[in-house]
Amino acid sequence: SLLIPGLLFMVAGCGLIGTAQPASPAKGIQVRMIKAGIGLNEDHPQGQGLKKFKEIVERKTGGKWKVQTYFSAQLGDDLKMTEALKGGLQEITIPSTSPLVGTVKEFGIFDFPFVFNDPKEADAVLDGPLGQKLLQKLPQHGLIGLAYWENGFRNLTNSKHPVATVADFRGLKIRTMQNEVHINAFKALGVNPTPMAFSEVFSALESKTVDGQENPLATIESNKFNEVQKYLSLTNHVYTPFVFLVSKKFWDQLSDEEKKILTDAAIEAGKYERELNRQQNKKSLENLKRKGMQVNEFSPEEKKKAQEIIKPVIDKYSKEFGEDLVKQMYDEVNKVRGQ
Ligand code: TK8
Structure with missing residues (x-):
């Protein structure tokens, strides 16, 4: 009786080899x-x-x-x-x-x-x-x-004043991506965040519907945000x-x-x-300076302060996304750093 399942398997197997068609051809370019x-x-x-x-x-x-x-x-x-x-x-x-x-x-x-x-x-x-x-x-x-x-790394621009300290964020109206982490992190810093699609950003800046936005330098230049934004802060806040x-x-x-x-x-x-x-x-950094943007650094000390202020937001979303996943991310970063 032990032989029977094996035999059935073989018969079934032969049948498959003879008739089965793969769902898509394994080879070929259409x-x-x-x-x-x-x-x-x-x-x-x-x-x-x-x-x-x-x-x-x-x-x-x-x-x-x-x-x-x-x-x-x-x-x-x-x-x-x-x-x-x-x-x-x-x-x-x-x-x-x-x-x-x-x-x-x-x-x-x-x-x-x-x-x-x-x-x-x-x-x-x-x-x-x-x-x-x-x-x-x-x-x-x-x-x-x-x-x-x-x-890439995002940097803040705005039309009001240089943002060199965490206090400088307060009261600015900033366009953010349509993403809750961004919205709530900026809220924690005292910003009035305005989520919108990227394609609407230039005119929102031009009409002063918002004071600022944040994007990598190549994007700021390619989309000519410098024409409607005076201040560029090298915050590098998110990759x-x-x-x-x-x-x-x-x-x-x-x-x-x-x-x-x-x-x-x-x-x-x-x-x-x-x-x-x-x-x-x-x-782009050089070009944006040359085109008249006023550029400033955002110091490691201020970054630390920003991180403290934003921590409750990160804790909340770590729970929502999965603490194991967040830990895995930081573990992998530490591995690259050799820590
Ligand atoms: C472009 C977007 C853009 C993003 C944003 O499609 O929305 O600010 O940084 O680059 O993906």
């Missing part, structure tokens, strides 16, 4: 048209990275894939494009992780201030186990996350990753060969984008 949209401009490292991605994919597919690129939120802001991916109406977008918290709340751990000291620490954590764990939460929401790119997203509806149609080409290109173009962004941030 002719495909891909819409890829981002929120920032073509001249920004994110735009240059997207162009690099297009070049790699079109070359590796022998021209069978055509990537149509849309810059400057032409297809909508981060949230709108992400929804379009879920619905299968757009194939690719590269949002900041911050507005994605409505989909995967745990991405909010990257909105905690002063987690990373430099981009290399961010790379190690994002490309390591923690970053990958978060990407794996995306498919159940109709999204595939292939790689982290870099938005924001970009995440390279693919529509799962599109992904599920791809052969293994196509998936590999797409994944490799997202990673390779991401490395290029990160490098470019780091160079650009240095150049």
Whole structure:
């Protein structure tokens, strides 16, 4: 009687080998048209990275894939494009992780201030186990996350006065991303936070609907915020990753060969984008000074004070996102620091 299950298994196995068809062909590259949209401009490292991605994919597919690129939120802001991916109406977008918290709340751990000291620490954590764990939460929401790119360290600009101490934040009306950690951290500092989509920021600054905003230097320059903002404070308060997203509806149609080409290109173009962004941030600082912005540092002592003030907010959201996950993030950072 012990033989029977084995025999049945063999018979069933033969049947499968003879008739089963894989859901998608294991090999082969189909002719495909891909819409890829981002929120920032073509001249920004994110735009240059997207162009690099297009070049790699079109070359590796022998021209069978055509990537149509849309810059400057032409297809909508981060949230709108992400929804379009879920619905299968757009194939690719590269949002900041911050507005994605409505989909995967745990991405909010990257909105905690002063987690990373430099981009290399961010790379190690994002490309390591923690970053990958978060990407794996995306498919159940109709999204595939292939790689982290870099938005980068955020700095505060405003039209009222230099912000060099924690007290200088008080009373400023600041546009924030649509993200509760940002909103509540700024509230704790006495700021009046105004969440809005990135594409609305320039006119909100110009019309003085808000006094300021915060973004990496390359973005401040590319979007010409210096034309409507006088003061730039080098707060480096949060490191924001970009995440390279693919529509799962599109992904599920791809052969293994196509998936590999797409994944490799997202990673390779991401490395290029990160490098470019780091160079650009240095150049942008010089350019913004030259264009008339008044720049000041935000000292380590003031950073410490800010951290103290924001601590209850971080404690609250650590509970919400999972204390184990937050601990894992800090453990991985400490590992890179050799602590
Ligand atoms: C661009 C955004 C932007 C982000 C923001 O799509 O909203 O301030 O920093 O770069 O992702």
